[in-house]
Structures are given as structure tokens and as C-alpha cells.
Amino acid sequence: MKVVLQRVTEAQVVVKNELKGQIGVGYLILVGFTREDDQDVVKWMADKITSLRVFNDEDGKKNRSLDDVGGSVLVVSQFTLYGDTRKGRRPSFLNALGGAEARVLYDHFIECLCDLLTVERVATGEFGAMMDVSIENQGPFTLVLER
Secondary structure: OEEEEEEEEEEEEEEOOEEEEEEOOEEEEEEEOEOOOOHHHHHHHHHHHHHOEEEEOOOOOEEEEOOOOOOEEEEEEOHHHHOEOOOOOOOEOOOEOOHHHHHHHHHHHHHHHHHHHOHHHEEEOOOOOOOEEEEEEEEEEEEEEEO
């Protein structure tokens, strides 16, 4: 499982000119899966993300978590995170998990985040759709998490 996490002041995702998800302060989470991933890995990642301390405290140190700042998450499925560009001119997606199997893990990831944050603080895009994602990255601050 691979996640690209961006700390944002706002983010939104639009599908076919329809707003699907929108948040203020929090994380934009791009998430992709491989065949080795399972529900335990997904649960671990959700816990890791919600407990990260990457927001500044009053001294400017990264000591605050998502809960500490009342933040939200916007989760976007990102099959292309596992694109392999080492050979040729086109990425290979042999390591990426797609279709129904990835959808199960994606849905479980959303459920885990909702359990940890409450459903009101979790927004999503549309699994497998072509999406327009807009963000205001704060920092910029971006992490890549893998398990």
C-alpha cells in the first residue's frame, strides 16, 4: 500500500463537473494498492495517518495531529502510484492492484478512517473515475508512506 499525503489548507475533487468531496485543513490522501496488500495493512495505514504529528504547534514545531487541529481527510484512489517507469517510455502497472480487489481495500481504508476520525471528517473522490483534484498544499508538506 502506498499513500502520498499532502498537508492542505483546502482540497476538493470534481468528477464530470460535479463536486464529490471537499475539505478545509487536513490531508489530501492519494492511495494505491498492490496484490500483497490486505485489510491489516489498510488498518495499519489508517492508524498511522491519523496519528501523525505534522501540524505546527504554537512554537512552530510539528507536534500536532489531525485531531489536534480538527482536520479532515480527502481520499483519492490513485492506481498510478504503482506505475513503474524504469523501462521504456510508458509506465507499467503490473504491480498495481486494480478493479474489484482494489475497490474492496479502498472501501475498507475509508471505513477505517471514518472509525478513527468520524464520517463527517472523511471526504472521497470516486473510485476509478477521472477526477479533477484541486489543493492548496500547506508548506508545501508532502509525505510518501508505504507498508
